[in-house]
Amino acid sequence: MITLFRKIRQNLLMTKKIGRYLKYAIGEILLVVLGILIALYINNKNQDYQVEKRTTSLMREVAKDLEYFIAMSNNQLEFYSYKQRIFDLIINEKLTYEDYSKSSYPNLTNATTWYLGGGKKRVAYNNLISEINSIPNKYKSTVSALSNFYDNKFNEDYIELIKSISIENEKKRVNNYEWYSSKVPDNQNNEMIDFMLNDFRYKNEAKYYYVLVSQHIGFILKDKIRAQKILKKIDSLLNNSLEKSNLRIDLNDNNSIIGQWTNNDYPNYIISISDNNNKLFYQTNIDSTKFELNTISDNLFIDNDNSFWRVEKTNEEVKIRIVNIEFNKSKK
Structure with a gap:
């Protein structure tokens, strides 16, 4: 290819076609620049990759x-x-x-x-x-x-x-x-x-x-x-x-603990647990604010006060133990 370009230049000079030679020379320069730009582009793309x-x-x-x-x-x-x-x-x-x-x-x-x-x-x-x-x-x-x-x-x-x-x-x-x-x-x-x-x-x-x-x-x-x-x-x-x-994202089947929970010693105190977009929230009947329960495992959660809620299942009965206080699911 280089030999071919050289022959074309020599032929144009020998025939004294200066105008065509200059056009050809400019075209050759542009072709070389284009080749360099393409090479740089490919190299940059390869580096980016x-x-x-x-x-x-x-x-x-x-x-x-x-x-x-x-x-x-x-x-x-x-x-x-x-x-x-x-x-x-x-x-x-x-x-x-x-x-x-x-x-x-x-x-x-x-x-x-x-x-x-x-x-x-x-x-x-x-x-x-x-x-x-x-x-x-x-x-x-x-x-x-x-x-x-x-x-x-x-x-x-x-x-x-x-x-x-x-x-x-x-x-x-x-x-x-x-x-x-x-x-x-x-x-x-x-x-x-x-x-x-x-x-x-x-x-x-x-x-x-x-x-x-x-x-x-x-x-x-x-x-x-x-x-x-x-x-x-x-x-x-x-x-x-x-x-x-x-990913260990907290997306567990929490149906067993969704609902209302009461304690025998404090019958007027009710905890309500709900599910929203695969996240658990709780609130009490004495406070309308909802707080998130963070999931640790299928049966262990932690509240905003850093207290643990453990779900205990025995003989088809489900209980929640918050530290050492036991809550039963309300049947209402």
């Missing part, structure tokens, strides 16, 4: 970490739902010697020393941030939301705080009580049971632990909701290419 492919891959990894975090948060909340119930029994002196000796509640003697770890996985997010300058604009708002999510460390700070308090409580027993090294099982350790039933220091210990847990529950829930929202945004950006089952 590679950047999009890389960003999509990074977003998928971040989504996996968010899925893990949501699942872990649900586990933590499930764990705390049991702890909240136990602390209520301890603080309000509702436990008996038999509760300890018969092990009526799992891990009862470890209430203030038993903790659950956790935290946010950051490797995928850090990889994404390291390439922030090349990420397409359509992802920038999601990256900003991710930055806010990962920069918020209250949840993890409380994990470390409760871990340290748990270890400290264990050390107190090691240093101050002979019964700690007793060879008898906990449910037969009379001195230990007497300490947990009657010593004000243990009740103070339980109450302080309960306050920390209650505060931590709020931070877990806020982080979980943030993670769910970001996960939905990533799902939308990736054209719904994430598995819906992995």
Whole structure:
């Protein structure tokens, strides 16, 4: 092709057709420029494709970490739902010697020393941030939301705080009580049971632990909701290419708890639970305000006061336990 162009130029010069030569030369220049522009366009498109492919891959990894975090948060909340119930029994002196000796509640003697770890996985997010300058604009708002999510460390700070308090409580027993090294099982350790039933220091210990847990529950829930929202945004950006089952969005069959609920001790107090766009809301007969119930699992929910609602089904009878208060479904 180059040889052909050279011959055409030589022929035009030899025949002294200067005007046609100039037109040809300009055309040749334009053709070369066009070729360069097409090459640049193809190269840019290829670079854009590679950047999009890389960003999509990074977003998928971040989504996996968010899925893990949501699942872990649900586990933590499930764990705390049991702890909240136990602390209520301890603080309000509702436990008996038999509760300890018969092990009526799992891990009862470890209430203030038993903790659950956790935290946010950051490797995928850090990889994404390291390439922030090349990420397409359509992802920038999601990256900003991710930055806010990962920069918020209250949840993890409380994990470390409760871990340290748990270890400290264990050390107190090691240093101050002979019964700690007793060879008898906990449910037969009379001195230990007497300490947990009657010593004000243990009740103070339980109450302080309960306050920390209650505060931590709020931070877990806020982080979980943030993670769910970001996960939905990533799902939308990736054209719904994430598995819906992995989004862990609160879309459960809640028909069994929709309706009105009463407590035998407070017959005039009624809780109404309703469903709106696959979200649960509750209100009472003494307040017209509706509050959302956040779903943790098929039978566990949490309200705006960080109190857990557990659905218990036995012999075709459904009950709701809010901490240690039991509600029955109204038949009206």
